[in-house]
Amino acid sequence: MKVLVTGGLGFIGSHTVVELQNEGFEVVIIDDCSNSSEKVLEGITAITGKSPLFEKLDLKEKSLVEDFFKRHHDIEGVIHFAASKAVGESVDKPLLYYENNIGTLVYLLKELSKKDRSSFIFSSSCTVYGQADKMPITEDAPVKEAESPYGNTKQMGEEIIRDTCKVTPNLNAIALRYFNPMGAHPSAEIGELPIGIPQNLVPFITQTGVGLREELSVFGDDYPTRDGTCVRDYIYVVDLAKAHVVALQRLLAKKNKANYEVFNVGTGKGSTVLEVIKSFEKVSGKKLKYKIVARRPGDITAAYADTTLANEELGWKSQYTLDEAMKSAWDWEQKIRN
16 A cells, blocks of 8 residues: 655654555655655665655645646555744744645645545644643643744645645545654664754753753753743653554544544653753763753743543554663664764
């Protein structure tokens, strides 16, 4: 069975390609390599023993998307990762984000709507909840006004898919709302490869640990949490990748109760910034250099998932601990620096 993975050379995309191939799917990757590298294909092949089909293609070009589906008319499922994802950059360049994240989604859905049956998995985010009113966050929590154009594209993306599914019964879709992905494949063949200064906590920690960054800034220690630092739900990227596979299998087996569903994907446990730092120090045996600085605008106090729905409906549950995920991230960091 042939599956398209857009952004399949990226962090989450590449790990999902591995899990799909391990389950016997034939995978086609589309990626424009604007925030990834074709070298990732080597890592995927080393892990699975099979090289996925790859097309370097810009999904913003509508005619190229149409041509792709004419040539690959036998694609039965699409997992859509391709998107710009830096919150700060989205504030500075909102039109870039709306064009890249919304336009490409529309072009894909137009092509899928033409098919007799199609299955679509959307890479969404817990940013749609903003600062939720209570923890843990369920799928029924209200969607708050977005804090950034990036967050707004995830909200708008979900709305576009939902509206399309209402009038397209042959289209079945699931939006997976990720919490905070981290780590690398246990083989250390693929992992997170941020271009420039990392936007996420864990790669900044590992880059500081390896000496690439001078020190880590912890933004605020006066939040109403157990140690004063922000709380997030850190999920191991391989666990997250497996959630995409079971979500796709649900759609292909027609087990979905409606043709549009939403699931939280997290561990169900929140960790503070200082606890994540302690995890790194534990698995690496190194003392991390960090300093407490002022709060960062837009940061919420806490966000962690209620995963009951994913556990019961998808039959999926995160397996790895924070320490295990951190160890994989540290192994990957050391490998790529050596």
